[in-house]
Each structure stands twice: as C-alpha cells, then as structure tokens.
Amino acid sequence: MKPFRFCPACGADLELADDEGGAHCPNCERKWYRNMSPTAGAAILRDGRALVTVRAIEPEKGRIDVPGGFLRTGEDPVAGLRREVREELGWDIEVDDRDYLQAVPHTYGSEDEWVLALGFVARAPQGDPTPADDVAEVRWVSESELDGLDFAWPHDRDLIRRALEHGRS
Numbered sequence: 001m002k003p004f005r006f007c008p009a010c011g012a013d014l015e016l017a018d019d020e021g022g023a024h025c026p027n028c029e030r031k032w033y034r035n036m037s038p039t040a041g042a043a044i045l046r047d048g049r050a051l052v053t054v055r056a057i058e059p060e061k062g063r064i065d066v067p068g069g070f071l072r073t074g075e076d077p078v079a080g081l082r083r084e085v086r087e088e089l090g091w092d093i094e095v096d097d098r099d100y101l102q103a104v105p106h107t108y109g110s111e112d113e114w115v116l117a118l119g120f121v122a123r124a125p126q127g128d129p130t131p132a133d134d135v136a137e138v139r140w141v142s143e144s145e146l147d148g149l150d151f152a153w154p155h156d157r158d159l160i161r162r163a164l165e166h167g168r169s
C-alpha cells in the first residue's frame with residue numbers, strides 16, 4: 001500500500017509516516033492514517049450447499065468469489081452486506097449480526113490495498129438470483145467441491161467451510 005505523499009486537506013508535502021502509520025502535515029498540523037477498508041461477504045446457504053459467484057470484472061476476473069463488497073463510511077456491516085447482495089444478485093438474504101463468522105485482513109487489487117474482510121453465514125430466499133453485470137455466473141457448491149475451486153481469496157473457502165459446519169442453512 002502506497003503511503004500518502006501530500007496532505008489531503010492543504011496539499012503540502014507530508015512528513016514520512018511514524019511507527020503507528022500516521023503521516024504529519026508540517027503546514028496544517030493534521031495527521032493522516034492509512035487504514036484497512038472493511039468489506040462484508042456471505043456464505044449464502046440452501047439445502048446444505050453454498051452459493052459462489054464467478055467474477056466478471058477485475059481484479060481477479062474469472063475466479064471464484066462470494067457475494068458482498070465494500071462497506072460505505074459509517075454503514076452497519078449487516079446492512080451493507082444486504083445492500084451488496086441485493087445489488088449483485090437481486091436477493092434479500094436472511095442474515096443478522098449473530099451470523100458473523102470471521103474477519104480476515106488481506107491485500108486487494110494491483111495497488112495491494114489492505115482490506116478487512118468480514119464474513120457471515122446467510123440463508124437464501126426463495127427462487128433464483130438475478131445476477132448483475134459484475135457476476136459472470138453463480139454456482140451452488142458442496143463442502144467436497146471447495147478444494148477444487150479457484151477462489152480469488154482463499155479465506156472465502158474457509159468462510160464457506162465454516163458456514164456449512166455451522167449448519168444454519
């Protein structure tokens with residue numbers, strides 16, 4: 001992850017970041033931190049299987065993913081997860097904050113930005129999803145298929161395994 005070079009408030013050159021990751025502006029005296037961006041994703045279950053998506057866009061185009069995405073500033077993670085799944089699949093999933101399973105820091109994209117991926121287990125609604133343009137394909141997979149799938153981020157395999165073991169399908 002590249003450090004900030006210029007002050008986002010006044011445009012002055014920043015001093016180098018300190019041990020805590022904060023870069024001080026000698027002009028306006030503010031201090032700027034690079035933090036991880038939170039995402040929320042879900043292992044959506046039905047009848048003992050989980051839904052995975054094939055990514056239609058970069059980064060990691062063509063690889064396996066779970067539904068979800070970046071949270072907005074100040075957004076509740078479960079509300080953000082529901083919003084992302086509605087946008088991606090046209091579905092209102094059943095999920096609440098007791099369905100939280102894991103939090104995994106990882107890098108994302110060509111700039112290696114740091115992301116904190118929050119993982120949940122969720123129940124699918126009735127009917128089939130209607131995927132948006134950023135989804136190439138949806139598949140229902142069982143536990144025995146997980147090792148053979150090309151996950152863009154391996155922690156999503158762990159999330160699905162944990163969700164299926166969790167058994168709240």
Ligand SMILES: [Zn+2]
Binds near residue numbers: 012026027028
């Ligand atoms: Zn400044």
